[in-house]
Amino acid sequence: MGEVAVIQYPGSNCDLDALEILRDVLKARTDLVWHKDLAHDDYGAYVLPGGFSYGDYLRAGAIAATSPSLRIVKEAAEGGKPVLGICNGFQILVEAGLLPGAVLRNSTLRFVCAWTRLRVETTRTPFTNRAERGQVLEIPIAHNEGRYYLDKDQVPNLERNQQIVFRYVNEEREPTDDANPNGSVDNIAGICNQTGNVMGLMPHPERASLEVLSPDNQADGRVIFDSMIRALRGTGG
């Protein structure tokens, strides 16, 4: 049994990418697990990869959120294990109620694929413990439905609880409208649950985990997986 499970849903398409980075770059023992085969909480951490699970029918992530695998994921989350949702995985976690808010269609009404700058807003999570607060990571996005939404009056709560993990920022590290690629409330790119062990983000850290794939030759996304594996091993997971 591996340390990490990358859960494969019908229509996942970044599953093999996450697997490659975890296995070959992070050297973590990682299994690709078909969602129906995940029957027990045997892993130390779970990754819900990007893609178009169930073709984004109904709403992005809505159908996968009803997969029995989410019962195991919830159990793991309640047990404090790291659960990471990337892009469609974020949408699934929101639809399953593991993370607050909603992820809506981009304000441009168009799909957008681009490299973005993310400012690390908290290092208390198992996904950012090796980063520095205020550090900027260059990581790409690719989505049609990535506009994070939460009622305006609830955002301060999220902020207070240190649940905002990443914001889209400009070159001056400021979360401006220009730097916001999809119209997310308060430039939010990634959030976590109250305890910090469940995180979802729209950007794809696995696509920024090899130097050769990054325009600036920096593997900025790796710190997220690095942190997760360290947290996992540190707690004996």
Added chain:
Amino acid sequence: MTTVQVQKPNLTDEEIRYAVKRLGREPNEVEWAMLEAQWSEHCSYKSSKPLLRLLPSKGPRVILGPGSDAGVIDVGNGWVVTLHIESHNHPSAIDPYGGAATGVGGVVRDILSLGTRPIALLDPLRFGSMISSHSRWLFDNVVRGIGSYGNCIGVPTVGGEVEFDTSFERNCLVDIVCLGLGRRDELVLGGPSRPGSLVYVVGGSTGRDGIQGASFASRTLTERSDSERSAVQVPNPFTKKLIIEAILEAVDEGIVQGMKDLGGGGLACGLSEMASKAGMGMEINLDSVRTRDPGMRPGEIMISESQERMIVVVKPKNEEKLTRILDKWELGYSRIGHLTKDGTLRIRHHNQVVAEAPAKFVAEAPLSPRSSRKPSYIDELADAPEPTIPEDLNATLLALLGSPNICSRAWIYRQYDFEVGLRTIIKPGQADSAVLRLPNSRTLAITTDGSSKQVYLDPYWGTVGILSEAFSNLVATGAEPIAVVDHLQYGDPGNPEVFWTFKEAIRAIRDYLKATRVPCVGGKVSFYNEDTQTRTAIKPSPLIAALGLRNARAPKIESALAKEGDDLLIVGATFPELGGSEYYESVQGLVGGRVPKVNLKTERQLLRAVTKIIESGVVEAAHDISKGGLAVSLAEMAIQGEKGFTLDLDKVPTKTTNIAHLLFSESKPRFILESRPRNTPRIMRRLRAARIKAAKIGRVQGSKIELESHEDPLITIPLSVAAEAWSKTLSKTMDSAT
């Protein structure tokens, strides 16, 4: 509702006579429907086949050449790549979103048919003028269609190109190139199957969409074409994604004996081609085909082009393994028959034989000989008088940078996921080709090119120019060209003038590939791209998709200027070749003149020399000189690198003194290379040794685009102004217009 026409099949009188004679009887309704689909130009290549055989298609890396679903190329260490190009022009002209999406689906199936994983898409596109709201509607929805399909199935769209020309107003050209990757020992080559092997249809069910799509694509569009939406298939990328994963799982298990995608012509084409290739027959029961409507007639089932379907052949002992995989992926499937010894394709429906004919007879249409005649316009247009040079060359360069044919493509590629798969090292907009990581530590460059404006003026040299540009794009990233596929798109082949331009393209591709010793591993022909409303055919539009291989140690070279103080070198000579150039067409409004010619004797040597130089790591940035000429290529490098330059035009190797020629001629092949001053002498020495015209013509400096001649500033533009002109055209036009 479209129904099968019983009375008069859409075949020529000669074909009808041939069919009756070969079969020894009048074919019945179902058989006519099958023959009509399979013998359509779209499926049979009956006009083009003898000519296509002239193209060089052999080479040490070629495992499978033309005539299969895709070309297969050895890239070393047991890995192969597959390459194919398809168009979906007619469907996209009436339903741009669905037509373009199913175009992606079709070419992806071809790559999958060989047991290889689709890993990249490119989209060469052609539309009418952007001034036309109809063209903008087509453009917007084609891009959305390609994006929605490619993004969903997780295959990155890593490149493409787009050309706007009024000849595409009614007939837009939507082409999709797909690249696949696999293990050589896992290829599904559809080799000898055994009688008794089982035939499965996997994936979507069969409905009335796409009925007669192949014959629809083999006619000119008419004012009634809008009512033929039922000839356009309905896309379902989610099902396609499941098919990809399920099929590759079955291939991994080694249980797939043969595979064929169901595209143009549906089961009629898929089954007859498969049986004919295996030298066998098939016994098929249409009652087993999963249909969306129980009332579908046998002829309709046979020629439906419903999407997301594959034929898979397995041995009876592997049946359970196959169905277990398909059940896991929750895909529909049914066993519809088996292979037989007798070579006959026998179709049953409701316990009756509804069609019975030799598979080979169905699969191989009689050839249609075509006559050709050089169009008279060609010589007339070549002698166009030289127009006067505009006084304000700053405004001219800005107009060119903002021209829809030249401006930034970011509005398009930002709508495509170009990263998925973790292979895209050089991404859209960064260099002349996309560069992809291979599992064997080497990297692959891929590009696609067309130039309908130049091909229209000179079908031979225009086509040579496309190949030269495609190869230059590969070379500019340090790659060595290893294979091409072509796509030849024309009007009605029955028109001798149209057919002459087609023959010229074939001649050009043959000559160029022989000169450079690169094989053509596949391709596609699309005729009847014309409509009766405007009574015009499209400009002849051959396209090339080219593949290059890079050494493991080749540096990542982009086209953005890199460092203040670097030298700028030009490689290749400049001639007065402005025919079909963006300067003539969009600034001067002139359709005419001489198009660029390429020296076929020196082409291979020049390209190799530049590849070697770039590979050796002494070049900081590289860009080929193409649309808009020298001035535009340099401006693009400056805008991308956010660095200015100064340039002395008097140093450009040329015999012309005409400033417009120097600035805007599209002679090829030419390159701009940026080098550290200490490396410049070395590069120049190597170029001189290879007898290649080259010169140091400028330097990276400041924040302006500055071109001078005889110490007179000809063009001085602040970078920010140039960037504004170049980067905003598409987004402004497409996102503000309704």
